Amino acid sequence: MTNENAQRIVLASRPKGKPTEGDFRLEQLPVPKPGAQELLLRTLYLSLDPYMRGRMDIAKSYAPSVAIGDVMTGECIAEVIESHHAGYAVGDIVLAHSGWQTHAISDGEGVRKIDSADAPLTTRLGVLGMPGFTAYSGMRVIGQPKPGETVVVAAASGPVGATVGQLARMAGARAVGIAGGPEKCAFVRNELGFDSCVDHQAPDFAERLAETCPNGVDVYFENVGDAIWRAVAPLLNRFARVPVCGLISQFGVSEFPGPDRLPGTMRDVLSKSLTIRGFINYDFAELYPDFLREIGARVKSGEIRYKEDIVDGLENTPTAFIGMLSGRNFGKLLVRVAS
């Protein structure tokens, strides 16, 4: 097993705006050797998520940057292939934040064993993983949809948006998705069961969104930012809630021409008693057991549906990641690193 070579992808340079292939570098190296109390992990699946774009910049947020030359961060499903750690045996399947690489050494910190009998392994990186939990906790704590209300979410075919809309429906609310292109919109309506889905690529997107929300918007689950916000903000009802978990459209943009819309937004916040609240899923870690139990059961029963977009081979990770930032994936994006 340790005769094979290892591969890893490191950050070669900090992108200006959209990342390019040249911002990443694939490196070959010998498979590392675990020391005392350490594990050797072989990556099976790597999750690609929008937050990774933020890690490529100089840190301005809660999370540290990836340093130039360091392995890109990411959550993985991995197999223990060598163990000097009493808590893990060869063959264990684990979740680990081991990054964009085929092999990783771990001391067990942040590693969690998972049972593949519960649900397909890959769901632990999507609907039953960080994206699903982001949807669950943001809706439970901040969104709080009520029967008859209207919930809007963008990137609706993605793992966060898909779950948000399905949770809205379960709460008796109307789920309106926003997605890019007719194929994704059809999937959101027909497969995920949203009440409606509007194509943000349509030239009359804002008008169509308004038509689709005749009673306004009570919850806007913000995971995209600026471009979509312009269309949604005028539709927000009194007491609307806006959980903010991502701003993928704003990454790498540092200058926004006027007019300055902040004072008008604050006026809306006041006159409509709006709540705008940012969060990362770790903020609500105490809800994780509830999430696994409630959503796990509904995924198993088929009540909650999801879509995965799986790319093969670590070497294809940068291309897949860059595509995701432009919405080219269709469903939760994963890289199958080994099988």
Next chain:
Amino acid sequence: MTNENAQRIVLASRPKGKPTEGDFRLEQLPVPKPGAQELLLRTLYLSLDPYMRGRMDIAKSYAPSVAIGDVMTGECIAEVIESHHAGYAVGDIVLAHSGWQTHAISDGEGVRKIDSADAPLTTRLGVLGMPGFTAYSGMRVIGQPKPGETVVVAAASGPVGATVGQLARMAGARAVGIAGGPEKCAFVRNELGFDSCVDHQAPDFAERLAETCPNGVDVYFENVGDAIWRAVAPLLNRFARVPVCGLISQFGVSEFPGPDRLPGTMRDVLSKSLTIRGFINYDFAELYPDFLREIGARVKSGEIRYKEDIVDGLENTPTAFIGMLSGRNFGKLLVRVAS
């Protein structure tokens, strides 16, 4: 009693930006006669509050506009001087939304009897009235200050700000006020007991605010808007709460030149898990009995302090109101209409 004339102040024209005397008109009229089941009220004190500026514009918010030619709205302490209503007797002292006038007819709707033995009558328009309740409910529901945290509030010598800071101190938090000029700042520190107060008229205001908040800001109680927000926003800590109850600095301003600060603010909301939440005190009406009990006891005991700025004569109301919008009042602004 009904031989005297009545006076009222009506909206003569809609202001562009700051109101002027010409936007109001004082009218003389006979004292009105109450019909069956009606009361005749004689205004003792009229409360002047920033929200009234919003009512002078075409309605864009929860509250209706004052129509041209209509009496300006406002909350009053009044005496019942004639009653055909079983619930009220001549001599009763009441709170009523009877507006900028010496006399008003009421059917009892929205009228509340008050007991002058509890606290000075005027407090029911200030620290024990709508402004005090705005402070109380916003801090209890949204601000939620914790021991050791830093709470910042502007217009700190006014009735909302003064109460916010004193509630912060009672919660074990540090209270930092912002006020206009050295006299107000000294009052906020020495009489209201804030830990610190920064003069927003100082040329280095933003730097001084930052120095005064070495551990950042955990609660910013927003009642002023744009100008102060620019200085506070960079200081907000992770998980900071921003109750928004007023934007007095933005009234009548409709164009804000770029750059557009909204995307950067949303990025802060996300990266710092901020909560920005607008409210009006009616949103939390269920807390009103708690407010009267808790804050009433503390006002009576002298633990909570307040300052009133009382102007004599209904005819002086427009000047006093216009001055308030520029911060010329010092404490809760009231008009003594009759004694």
